[in-house]
Amino acid sequence: MPYFILAIAILAETIATTALQASQQFTKPLPSLIVVIGYGVAIYLLSVSLRTFPVGIAYALWSGLGIVFIAVIGFTVFGQRLDLPAVLGMALIIAGIVVINLFSATSTH
Numbered sequence: 001m002p003y004f005i006l007a008i009a010i011l012a013e014t015i016a017t018t019a020l021q022a023s024q025q026f027t028k029p030l031p032s033l034i035v036v037i038g039y040g041v042a043i044y045l046l047s048v049s050l051r052t053f054p055v056g057i058a059y060a061l062w063s064g065l066g067i068v069f070i071a072v073i074g075f076t077v078f079g080q081r082l083d084l085p086a087v088l089g090m091a092l093i094i095a096g097i098v099v100i101n102l103f104s105a106t107s108t109h
Contacts (some may be wrong), residue, residue: 054106
């Protein structure tokens with residue numbers, strides 16, 4: 001269940017950040033509302049996940065996966081380009097997340 005809560009927090013943050021781009025600097029009401037609600041849900045669920053995960057691990061997973069998801073959305077939805085160093089950096093982020101989850105004894109209390 002803790003991983004599910006953290007996954008929903010990551011999803012909410014990803015939706016909010018996508019809406020942030022679509023809000024055009026908060027000039028469009030619906031995407032702006034999605035931003036506020038999405039970030040609120042994301043932060044709340046991240047805080048709930050801290051009952052189980054150490055803050056450093058939870059935040060590493062939340063921010064790392066959020067970076068990768070937003071980069072993919074930016075590429076596919078908004079036509080933003082990723083160069084080789086960006087792709088390699090995100091591959092390292094994913095590798096770090098895998099290492100934490102497979103080998104770290106600190107991933108849960």
